[in-house]
Amino acid sequence: MNLFDVYPLFDIEPTKAEGCYIWDKEGNKYLDLYGGHAVISIGHSHPHYIKRISEQLNNIGFYSNSVQNPLQKELANKLGQISQLEDYDLFLCNSGAEANENALKLASFETGKKRVISFKKGFHGRTSAAVAITDNPKIVAPINSNHESTILELNDLDAVEKELKEGDVCAVIIEGIMGIGGIIVLENDFLEGLESLCKKYKAKLILDEVQSGYGRSGKFFAFQYSSIQPDIITTAKGMGNGFPVGAVLISREFKPWYGMLGTTFGGNYLACAASLAVLEVIENEKLIENSQKTGDHILKRLNQDIKKCEIRGKGLMIGIEFEEPIADLRKKLLFEDKIFTGVSGANTIRILPPLCLNQEQSDLFIDKLTDSL
Ligand code: PLP
Numbered sequence: 001m002n003l004f005d006v007y008p009l010f011d012i013e014p015t016k017a018e019g020c021y022i023w024d025k026e027g028n029k030y031l032d033l034y035g036g037h038a039v040i041s042i043g044h045s046h047p048h049y050i051k052r053i054s055e056q057l058n059n060i061g062f063y064s065n066s067v068q069n070p071l072q073k074e075l076a077n078k079l080g081q082i083s084q085l086e087d088y089d090l091f092l093c094n095s096g097a098e099a100n101e102n103a104l105k106l107a108s109f110e111t112g113k114k115r116v117i118s119f120k121k122g123f124h125g126r127t128s129a130a131v132a133i134t135d136n137p138k139i140v141a142p143i144n145s146n147h148e149s150t151i152l153e154l155n156d157l158d159a160v161e162k163e164l165k166e167g168d169v170c171a172v173i174i175e176g177i178m179g180i181g182g183i184i185v186l187e188n189d190f191l192e193g194l195e196s197l198c199k200k201y202k203a204k205l206i207l208d209e210v211q212s213g214y215g216r217s218g219k220f221f222a223f224q225y226s227s228i229q230p231d232i233i234t235t236a237k238g239m240g241n242g243f244p245v246g247a248v249l250i251s252r253e254f255k256p257w258y259g260m261l262g263t264t265f266g267g268n269y270l271a272c273a274a275s276l277a278v279l280e281v282i283e284n285e286k287l288i289e290n291s292q293k294t295g296d297h298i299l300k301r302l303n304q305d306i307k308k309c310e311i312r313g314k315g316l317m318i319g320i321e322f323e324e325p326i327a328d329l330r331k332k333l334l335f336e337d338k339i340f341t342g343v344s345g346a347n348t349i350r351i352l353p354p355l356c357l358n359q360e361q362s363d364l365f366i367d368k369l370t371d372s373l
Contacts, residue, residue: 017044038352041238056273071272092267096210096236097125099246107171107204121181164201176222179211183319214238218292218315243274287355
């Protein structure tokens with residue numbers, strides 16, 4: 001059987017990974033500033049993470065739902081405490097797309113409406129909130145669900161109000177910081193405007209923090225730079241440091257009933273052990289503070305040293321947009337300088353490193369980038 005070939009891969013096979021580094025089978029050591037699409041939050045192979053997962057595996061392994069799993073409650077408590085969102089309830093699932101689909105379902109149940117508003121350059125997984133980062137009609141259309149979606153220009157509150165006035169919109173969904181669309185930091189005024197429009201027209205505001213959550217932005221969730229209180233928050237990627245897990249944080253205005261949502265694997269023992277280990281390390285090693293500090297350092301140096309580009313981001317979620325395509329630059333960084341970076345579109349380098357990245361490692365990246373330019 002062949003693999004269904006739908007995304008490109010670098011011809012590098014990792015054999016070991018530790019902290020911010022990966023080694024390939026030829027023994028080359030790479031600095032990882034991408035963390036496999038932003039999933040590596042506490043660093044590769046963290047000893048506390050490995051210990052907690054291994055102990056769980058040796059205990060009762062994966063055993064999934066339908067019985068009491070005290071780790072789920074422990075996770076809900078710890079997540080509430082660290083994110084300072086103790087007033088929300090937690091629903092556990094397995095990925096970002098699944099978290100968003102459940103969020104849309106909740107919004108639909110609660111409002112009795114179906115249409116969803118999302119924004120250009122936004123991305124919410126392969127969900128009915130549509131893939132707004134491309135104009136390709138084959139993939140802009142909602143893919144697998146009974147929601148209809150409308151994609152609007154960012155920052156246009158009048159356009160949002162016009163759609164909400166129609167009375168059929170159940171939710172407005174937006175990322176805390178737009179990731180795949182090129183690391184676009186939102187204006188607080190825009191977020192606050194969305195919140196009040198949603199309240200006025202009885203639609204739910206969903207903050208997709210799948211990529212920007214878990215300390216990546218220098219706050220636990222990126223929306224926490226503003227004063228809004230979303231109705232629903234979704235998260236995944238950094239939550240399990242590579243273990244597949246996702247979550248929906250649901251405000252108390254939603255009243256749960258049996259059958260409202262469901263899952264086979266969501267909240268299984270191993271996923272909970274991985275997620276708890278991540279939160280414990282984030283807390284013990286002050287990784288959110290580190291994300292902010294190292295991110296500020298990178299942004300300052302990039303602004304000083306790199307000309308003719310636009311630099312955007314917060315914490316360790318940074319985009320560097322050049323006037324020219326950057327495919328060759330990224331290849332040089334990877335194959336000559338041994339530094340993994342990510343990309344958005346043709347011209348933007350996207351860095352999403354582990355939150356334990358230090359100043360020395362980030363300086364190495366900026367020195368190599370300046371040399372290459
Ligand atoms: N939402 C955002 C903001 C994302 O960046 C992604 C994935 O990149 C998703 C949702 C989908 O997550 P997953 O790939 O886990 O389904």
